[in-house]
Amino acid sequence: MIESKASPSTPYGRNTNKTDVLIIGAGISGLVMAIEMIRKGNGRKFIIVEQGNQVGGTWNDQRYPGCCCDVWSHLYSLSFEPNPSWTREYPGQEEILAYLIAIAHKYQLYAHIRFSTSVTSSRWDESSKTWSSQVERQGSKDSEFSKQYTITSSFLVSAVGQLNVPKYPNEIPGIDSFNGKAMHSARWDWDFDLRGKKVGIIGSGASAAQIIPEIAGVCESLTVFQRTPNWVIPRGDVAISPTRQALYKYVPWARRRYRAALMDAREGFFDVVFEITSPVHEYMMGASKAHMAAQLPGDGYAELREKLQPRYAVGCKRVIITDDFFPAFARENVALETGRIEGITEKGVSVEGREYDFDVLVYATGFKTTQFMYPIQIYGKGGKSIEDIWSEGASAYLGMTVPELPNFSMLYGPNTNLGHNSIILMIEAQAMYINTLITKIQLAKQRGGSLSIQTKSQVAEDYNNEIQTRLSQSAFADPNCNSWYKNEAGLITNNWSDAAIPYQKRTSFIDWGNFEIEGTGKVDAEVKGKTSWKRVVEETQVSNTVILAGMVTAAIGAIAAGAILRRGGLQILLRH
Known part of the structure; x- marks a missing residue:
């Protein structure tokens, strides 16, 4: 019998550009977002587009001499992917990048990533309740297939971060005249x-x-x-x-305890960088x-x-x-x-x-930190652009969702930067929050319906007023200095107004009453009341004194047990 097709093939008409979730950026935020989808059972129907040639985001882009992190290595790592083999207290760029590459391999993310690819614009389609994103291939060989194409997604995630577009001092006259x-x-x-x-x-x-x-x-x-x-x-x-590395590898409790101590120390630093008084x-x-x-x-x-x-x-x-x-x-x-x-x-x-x-x-003039989506053009409900939405400065409810932009979220968005602790603590909290939104949209889709979720304008406005009031009293607002935390008008658009733990707590549940929810799948998705989940708790829960007391008690118990056994207690225990 002769087979009709002697070689494997794919039916004509396949669509490789339609997905549940499009993630822009393969830095820490993009990787964590994708991994959280996998871990929470939301599947692998996602595409990650990355402008660079490798994962890592800012840690792939910035390779200058001496480049390193100003957060301790054991705190600047994912809670669910600890690295017991960090070689220094403060990690260098090469070691951080290697860590992120290893994680991308472990979760098999490379199959989902399209490198040397940039999103030029994204537009919301109200009728289909999907995002259409125009994508451009930047690699010369890839562009020979086609320079541009469109990715359609039910949900759009920005993971471009705050430190990705270099800022040149163009205000200095003659910047292009230097011959060196x-x-x-x-x-x-x-x-x-x-x-x-x-x-x-x-x-x-x-x-x-x-x-x-x-x-x-x-x-x-x-x-x-x-x-x-x-x-x-x-x-x-x-x-x-090497001894400490071995301890952290073979005694996980010691590593977790060390990370908790680092977390405590950094959270305690919050008042220093925030409260002038x-x-x-x-x-x-x-x-x-x-x-x-x-x-x-x-x-x-x-x-x-x-x-x-x-x-x-x-x-x-x-x-x-x-x-x-x-x-x-x-x-x-x-x-x-x-x-x-x-x-x-x-x-x-x-x-x-x-x-x-x-x-x-x-x-060494930093980045365009206050232009969060630059240069991507975003058009939400009614064709309203993100520039119009942010005409008075970038803002987002909990730093993640924006009115007029349904089924859209940001990681490391407006007012989520930290001046005292590890940004990974914020990113993990955001990924759990955003995945909860995605879960509802996928549920509606699986049951034959559609769903759009967007923050209510008043909710976002009240939230922004709340944090701006608090930020205005902080060291960040000191008029005697300019910083990348502020936009041109002096509005603090980048920093969070509290410590990391309060943010984790505030983003460990969703009150669906804060959102405008539309679509035929609204009832099936059960978007009502509140949905909550357990946050990642990493700060010290038990004091060293209590731990020491427990160890002493255990030691005394062991000594007593040994005495019983030596006195023939084993036979007594066996008889009972």
């Missing part, structure tokens, strides 16, 4: 050797503080152009010994000053210390955690310039009549 090598810190060119070069770095924030000590030892000269000084506190980074706020300023005085001691550095000393509340700008930033300025080949930059020239930088010549200019 120019690069942004987030787009570092490792093929260009800085050895023996005259380097200028514009910016002195978190990225610059990591770059400066690394390149100061190899370049001929380094001039740092500082607009505003930063509060700096000690880092205390050390290697994690807190008792520890003044103490932190003193500790920072002492740190600088210890690393730049004596009268010889008095003028330099004055230039590096902030004049605003701790926390208004991101607090820098480092042990080698100040010592770099003690090097003979490193200079600090605090004058106003008048322009970029063909040879370098002009500052108040002085000319600096450079071989290389590094722009």
